[in-house]
């Protein structure tokens with residue numbers, strides 16, 4: 525998924541010719557600031573620190589595996605997105621990337637809005653005090669209970685995903701005596717350059733209402749006839765971990781075309797356009813993501829240009845970054861348990877977590893980086909595969925990475941850029957206990973999601 529260079533290196537030439545990974549980095553101890561969260565450094569002894577706290581102390585206090593989330597970095601990224609898009613646009617953080625009550629409060633304080641896609645996310649958002657009007661509800665199969673709760677609470681918008689849902693939401697709004705602000709999610713027919721499972725704007729998939737076959741225009745007709753619904757805009761999300769702005773350009777063009785058709789047919793100009801999330805982040809040093817101000821300028825320019833050409837007033841733009849905000853702000857800390865050398869092949873380094881805390885490598889063939897963080901080392905680079913402790917050979921955390929050849933049980937490894945879609949997709953496979961999320965800031969660490977315990981597991985198992 526991420527873009528990797530494939531130069532060959534000096535060791536294990538037979539495996540290297542498969543070309544799945546980069547050459548060994550010149551400095552194995554370096555922590556690339558494009559991949560690690562902003563406050564990560566090494567202290568004078570070579571121990572990595574985050575938020576002014578060293579990982580040895582963090583591991584001792586909170587155990588491993590654990591996610592450490594750099595609060596200052598998270599807030600800085602929120603502000604960067606907010607400032608880049610300015611007052612005439614809205615930034616909705618996509619809660620599916622990672623959501624907790626602390627995160628909701630940070631979002632609220634930093635002026636962001638919030639996308640939720642389930643009753644659980646909605647409950648978390650409301651419980652932590654996010655005003656309902658700043659929340660949007662998504663999902664291709666929202667339940668009646670989810671829709672009802674959202675309307676009762678007064679969420680700012682519901683993003684309609686199907687013809688059945690148009691009727692369902694209208695019916696529930698009528699029953700509650702409310703008029704609900706809605707957008708229609710359209711599939712614009714863009715092939716996003718990302719993994720098939722996280723591309724969402726081509727037509728052959730479950731999300732949204734097709735544009736090309738006239739279904740979206742028909743959806744607009746139906747929504748406009750229903751008193752319980754107030755149509756405020758059109759929504760498009762083309763996929764995730766995308767680096768190329770060309771897909772957004774096509775998406776904006778097609779959405780504006782629909783707005784033009786709506787004006788011509790119904791004599792109304794819809795006031796909002798939402799281009800979704802999906803902006804890529806750096807998982808390895810080979811990835812080169814755009815900055816929020818570049819993204820804001822590119823999207824703003826596209827929408828403005830398309831609207832001018834169509835003679836439409838420019839609608840209020842919104843975006844929904846999840847990964848681009850939380851992804852780079854956290855790393856997962858693991859302890860090495862066993863090291864198995866396969867001469868002429870690679871070394872398997874087993875850590876105390878795995879696919880239960882990061883399913884992305886197994887599911888999407890995702891690339892990650894990894895570093896020895898409890899010390900530095902001058903040993904030569906060793907081609908390694910970092911694997912978990914689950915009963916599956918696909919239980920891989922980092923497919924191919926160079927680690928120092930003196931790596932030993934008890935060393936601490938950290939995998940950066942695990943803030944998005946790791947804790948939120950964590951499982952109890954093999955009855956693993958899901959790791960805690962610890963927020964770190966200015967020399968203080970605070971558990972924001974605690975580690976699961978055996979009691980938690982057994983409490984659900986009611987016999």
Ligand code: LLP
Pocket residue numbers: 618620621639662722761763764765800801802803844845846847848884888944945
């Ligand atoms: N808006 C909508 C409507 C979405 O469906 C998504 C993600 C986002 C925004 C946020 O996308 P982001 O900026 O985080 O890329 N589990 C996959 C990613 C699935 C994304 C689903 N929708 C992964 O780990 O890569």
